[in-house]
Amino acid sequence: MISIKNLHAGIEEKEILKGFSLDIKAGEIHAIMGPNGTGKSTLASTLAGRNTYEVTAGEVQFNGKDLLDMEADERAREGLFLAFQYPVEIPGVSTTNFMRAAIAEKRKHHGLPPMEAKEFLALMREKMALVEIDKQFMSRSLNEGFSGGEKKRNEIFQMAMLNPLLSILDETDSGLDIDALRIVANGVNKLRTKDNAFLIITHYQRLLEYIVPDFVHVMYEGRIVKSGGKELALELEEKGYDWIKEENIVQ
Amino acid sequence: MNKDIVESSIDNDFETFQANDALAFSDALMQVKRAAFADFTTLNFPSTKNEEWRFTPILAISKGALSVLPVAISANAALKLNAAGKEEFGNKIIFINGHYSASKSNIVDEKGIKISKVIDSIESQEGKFNTLSDNHSEPFSALNTAFFNDGICIEILKNASIEHPIIIENIFTSTANKHFIQQRNMIIAEAGTKASIVFEYTVQANATAYMNILSECFVAENAHIELLHDIQPNHPLHLINNTFAAQKKDSTFTCHSIATDGTLIRNNLSVRLEEKNAICYLNGLYIATDNHLIDNHLAVHHLVPNCQSHQLYKGVLKDKSTGVFNGKIFVHKDAQKTNAYQSNKNLVLSDTAVMHTKPQLEIFADDVKCSHGATVGQLDENAKFYLMARGISQEHATALLTYAFASEVTEKISNTEIKKRLNTQLQTKLGYSFEAL
Ligand SMILES: Nc1ncnc2c1ncn2[C@@H]1O[C@H](COP(=O)(O)OP(=O)(O)O)[C@@H](O)[C@H]1O
Ligand SMILES: [Mg+2]
Numbered sequence: 001m002i003s004i005k006n007l008h009a010g011i012e013e014k015e016i017l018k019g020f021s022l023d024i025k026a027g028e029i030h031a032i033m034g035p036n037g038t039g040k041s042t043l044a045s046t047l048a049g050r051n052t053y054e055v056t057a058g059e060v061q062f063n064g065k066d067l068l069d070m071e072a073d074e075r076a077r078e079g080l081f082l083a084f085q086y087p088v089e090i091p092g093v094s095t096t097n098f099m100r101a102a103i104a105e106k107r108k109h110h111g112l113p114p115m116e117a118k119e120f121l122a123l124m125r126e127k128m129a130l131v132e133i134d135k136q137f138m139s140r141s142l143n144e145g146f147s148g149g150e151k152k153r154n155e156i157f158q159m160a161m162l163n164p165l166l167s168i169l170d171e172t173d174s175g176l177d178i179d180a181l182r183i184v185a186n187g188v189n190k191l192r193t194k195d196n197a198f199l200i201i202t203h204y205q206r207l208l209e210y211i212v213p214d215f216v217h218v219m220y221e222g223r224i225v226k227s228g229g230k231e232l233a234l235e236l237e238e239k240g241y242d243w244i245k246e247e248n249i250v251q
Numbered sequence: 252m253n254k255d256i257v258e259s260s261i262d263n264d265f266e267t268f269q270a271n272d273a274l275a276f277s278d279a280l281m282q283v284k285r286a287a288f289a290d291f292t293t294l295n296f297p298s299t300k301n302e303e304w305r306f307t308p309i310l311a312i313s314k315g316a317l318s319v320l321p322v323a324i325s326a327n328a329a330l331k332l333n334a335a336g337k338e339e340f341g342n343k344i345i346f347i348n349g350h351y352s353a354s355k356s357n358i359v360d361e362k363g364i365k366i367s368k369v370i371d372s373i374e375s376q377e378g379k380f381n382t383l384s385d386n387h388s389e390p391f392s393a394l395n396t397a398f399f400n401d402g403i404c405i406e407i408l409k410n411a412s413i414e415h416p417i418i419i420e421n422i423f424t425s426t427a428n429k430h431f432i433q434q435r436n437m438i439i440a441e442a443g444t445k446a447s448i449v450f451e452y453t454v455q456a457n458a459t460a461y462m463n464i465l466s467e468c469f470v471a472e473n474a475h476i477e478l479l480h481d482i483q484p485n486h487p488l489h490l491i492n493n494t495f496a497a498q499k500k501d502s503t504f505t506c507h508s509i510a511t512d513g514t515l516i517r518n519n520l521s522v523r524l525e526e527k528n529a530i531c532y533l534n535g536l537y538i539a540t541d542n543h544l545i546d547n548h549l550a551v552h553h554l555v556p557n558c559q560s561h562q563l564y565k566g567v568l569k570d571k572s573t574g575v576f577n578g579k580i581f582v583h584k585d586a587q588k589t590n591a592y593q594s595n596k597n598l599v600l601s602d603t604a605v606m607h608t609k610p611q612l613e614i615f616a617d618d619v620k621c622s623h624g625a626t627v628g629q630l631d632e633n634a635k636f637y638l639m640a641r642g643i644s645q646e647h648a649t650a651l652l653t654y655a656f657a658s659e660v661t662e663k664i665s666n667t668e669i670k671k672r673l674n675t676q677l678q679t680k681l682g683y684s685f686e687a688l
Contacts, residue, residue: 048640049639049640050636050640051636071639071645072636072639072640073639073640073642073643073644073645073648076639076640076641076642077642081640082640084637084640087637088631088633088634088636088637090634090637090638090652090655091655091659092652092654092655092656092658092659093638093651093652093655097651098638098641098651101638101643101647101651102641102642102643105642105643105644105647106642109642141655158641162641162642
């Protein structure tokens with residue numbers, strides 16, 4: 001699905017990703033854990049195509065295509081999705097119109113006719129139910145005045161609407177209470193198929209009790225320093241990140 | 252030298268105008284006109300040395316060799332109205348090249364409205380006509396007063412609530428000579444009335460229009476009047492649009508100045524809050540493209556205690572366009588407990604577009620709530636990235652965010668028919684349509 005090789009990226013003089021490599025296959029769920037400021041969000045943004053970050057080396061193949069060659073919008077239409085750590089508030093654009101625009105452009109990209117209004121509304125209803133969002137949110141300005149949890153649920157709602165191949169969830173769990181966490185996890189589990197994949201960035205192993213990952217990676221200073229199965233998350237929970245830091249300083 | 256030529260041409264025009272028996276002005280009106288012409292002769296067309304016109308050169312008008320005389324009426328005969336293509340709804344008042352056309356106008360809400368030509372109402376409206384503008388200091392008010400020969404007086408009769416909007420459409424066809432059309436209107440809203448009034452402009456293909464329009468609006472006690480200047484002519488329009496309003500107690504006056512097209516648009520809007528609990532809402536939206544210029548000059552006069560004024564003006568400037576905003580708020584010394592608010596926000600979407608914005612507050616009372624703010628900026632990059640990260644192209648993301656920015660103003664229009672039409676036009680203008688998805 002995606003193959004990231006030796007990715008280096010950063011801003012101006014500062015390198016943030018320092019040789020990040022990872023392969024994700026269809027049907028897999030990968031988790032990335034790591035201390036704050038280690039470059040997890042930078043990785044997510046760089047993959048999604050944010051121009052702030054300049055890629056200085058490495059390559060990324062996504063579904064057989066050169067990901068780094070595409071602009072953010074094209075990456076999304078090709079099936080990449082980023083659930084933002086900090087979803088942006090957009091006054092004046094309703095979630096409904098936003099989704100209508102996004103779906104229309106994706107379908108056009110894939111040579112499909114516009115979705116019928118009825119079909120669109122049915123899809124909206126189905127996905128709202130999945131993340132337990134009330135329909136009044138749909139006509140309100142996107143994320144404006146939403147609580148932290150509502151914003152995160154809205155991200156999962158959008159993911160469900162767009163049905164991506166690869167979803168990157170950037171700390172979708174932080175700031176969520178246990179009910180919201182369960183809703184988000186349930187959303188992911190319901191959307192999971194053998195044809196799509198998830199990259200879940202998290203700080204705590206709490207989310208991974210609900211979404212069971214196939215692989216857990218520890219990221220530190222811009223690259224993966226340790227990989228393992230789901231038990232690695234538990235180990236990190238127990239020991240914290242200090243041992244990782246120490247190990248890597250020793251190196 | 253050039254200036255002399257223009258002046259003498261206007262002098263000649265006034266001679267011709269006075270001598271025209273067909274115009275048949277009353278002696279009293281002719282006297283007013285002569286005084287106004289003398290005022291204009293003193294003031295002349297403003298240059299950019301005039302502080303009020305600093306960023307707004309009007310050479311296309313002042314040096315355009317335009318005639319200020321009425322267009323020959325025969326020029327209108329050939330007009331096919333539906334060619335204008337505006338959908339029909341509401342009460343329609345049609346002007347063609349500055350001439351009121353009774354036959355093409357259509358009033359559906361007959362109860363509660365009285366329509367007459369302004370010339371025929373001056374006497375019955377004594378004490379109102381020509382009282383809100385200042386011909387000594389405002390060149391275009393003086394010019395308008397001297398040369399107008401047509402225009403409409405709309406009376407909303409006591410306690411009437413007018414269901415459909417009253418739409419005044421100025422249609423311009425191409426004429427043999429270039430005319431700077433002077434139109435004079437009065438809107439008289441009696442006590443307890445409610446109405447929406449719209450000014451529209453249609454310039455036909457191959458035509459270039461020049462107009463100096465002046466409307467005096469009297470809002471009586473407990474009257475609620477909404478005025479919309481809907482300026483999207485589609486072909487070149489040079490418009491000096493002067494609107495004056497005076498409000499009595501417990502009244503509201505809402506004015507939306509929407510200009511999304513036009514070569515040179517200058518809106519002069521002045522509101523007098525003359526009795527307590529009067530509220531005005533002045534909203535504006537301007538979207539300028541090419542090398543066009545849109546200028547909004549506002550003045551709100553708080554003359555008595557307990558009144559409110561709210562200004563929200565938003566602009567989008569593209570290409571090599573220029574935007575000007577000047578918002579004056581005068582709080583006179585008796586006007587305690589005034590609440591005055593002003594906001595001007597601009598999106599400058601190209602390196603070659605410019606925006607000049609200036610608040611001007613003069614406050615002589617001490618117990619006043621007054622706030623103002625102005626911003627000039629670009630679209631939020633985070634917002635743009637968020638949209639693009641969902642697959643929306645950069646072009647559409649820009650259009651969508653611009654629409655979101657601009658529609659805050661159109662959303663304030665209370666008449667739903669008009670609001671819907673404007674929002675659709677706005678989407679078309681920005682190259683993005685929700686309906687078409
Ligand atoms: N746009 C930016 N401007 C300046 N510094 C940045 C920017 N983005 C990230 N950084 C820096 O890069 C490092 C990694 O940040 P980030 O990717 O957000 O880490 P994480 O998500 O793992 O907490 C931090 O030191 C952060 O301050
Ligand atoms: Mg982060």
